[in-house]
Amino acid sequence: MRRSQSVLMSTICENCTLEYMAVTTSSMRKRLAIMDAAKQSFLAVGFTDTNLDDVAATAGVSKMTVYSHFSSKQNLFVAIMNDVIDVRSADGHRLEVGSSPADFGATLTAIATELVETVRDPEVVGFRRVLVQEQSRHPGLAAAWRKATVVATTAELEQFFASARRQGFLVRRVEPRAVASQFLWMLIGEELDRALLDPGHDTVTPAVRAREVVATVLGAYAASVTD
Known part of the structure; x- marks a missing residue:
């Protein structure tokens, strides 16, 4: 040419x-x-x-x-729902156990704080309210939300706790998926109930709620020197 x-x-x-x-x-x-x-x-x-x-x-x-x-x-609706979820997940704390029990505890506390902040977010609460209202007519929407939030988060936490167990930070007998579910619902159960039924009356800050739950989980499952 x-x-x-x-x-x-x-x-x-x-x-x-x-x-x-x-x-x-x-x-x-x-x-x-x-x-x-x-x-x-x-x-x-x-x-x-x-x-x-x-x-x-x-x-x-x-x-x-x-x-x-x-x-x-x-x-x-699904596109907007996914966008709401993605925006709140984009800057989330990395689920890395770390090299010491202190690192593990710090990461767990950061994750817990973010989960409480997310579940209190006005848009998240708003979409949950809509999904509850529409569940009988459009059950697929609620199912899609649950899969992208609770189910996905539980699966990620399960891997996180499994890694912590392998590194010796949790007792060997612990079941990672059970701990993941307990951890998540201790954090968000009361938050969801209050947000939907008694909004605007948060009793503690996300950081305080996170520390309470982390202390409970570590008190129950953290490995001792002799474990």
């Missing part, structure tokens, strides 16, 4: 790339606007009563654009 043709093709490709980026950016802005509008509606009136015509109007797009991005109201 002659140099003039090569330069011409390069210029065309650059223009195509810029045009593609502009289209992609515009599409992403519309997607985010739709998700933001729909989230506010879901939290305010629930899944069933959310109207996609209203969502489209609030987002400043057509209803066809909503469907081109999500194809259904359920897919839109």
Whole structure:
């Protein structure tokens, strides 16, 4: 190819790339606007009563654009639900046991604090309330939330406690999955109940709740020198 043709093709490709980026950016802005509008509606009136015509109007797009991005109201809800979960998981403390009992305890306390903060988050509470309200009509939504939160977190904690046992920080007889479930529900059980039934009346800070639960778990399962 002659140099003039090569330069011409390069210029065309650059223009195509810029045009593609502009289209992609515009599409992403519309997607985010739709998700933001729909989230506010879901939290305010629930899944069933959310109207996609209203969502489209609030987002400043057509209803066809909503469907081109999500194809259904359920897919839109799940996308928002996953985004809420992902945002709160992105900066989570790494589940690394560490090289000493002190490291293990510090990590456990950090994880516990984050779990309490997450379960108290207004958007998390709001989505849980919606899912409880909609469970009889749309059980798949609640099941998807539970799989992505409680089930996934329990599985991760199970691996964490199994690693701690292998390193000698927990007694050998401990069952990692049982400890994971106990740890999680000691942290979030009362928090969920209060958030749904008596919101705004937290009795202790997340850090205090975390320290209480960690002390209980380590008191029951931490390995002694002679274990």
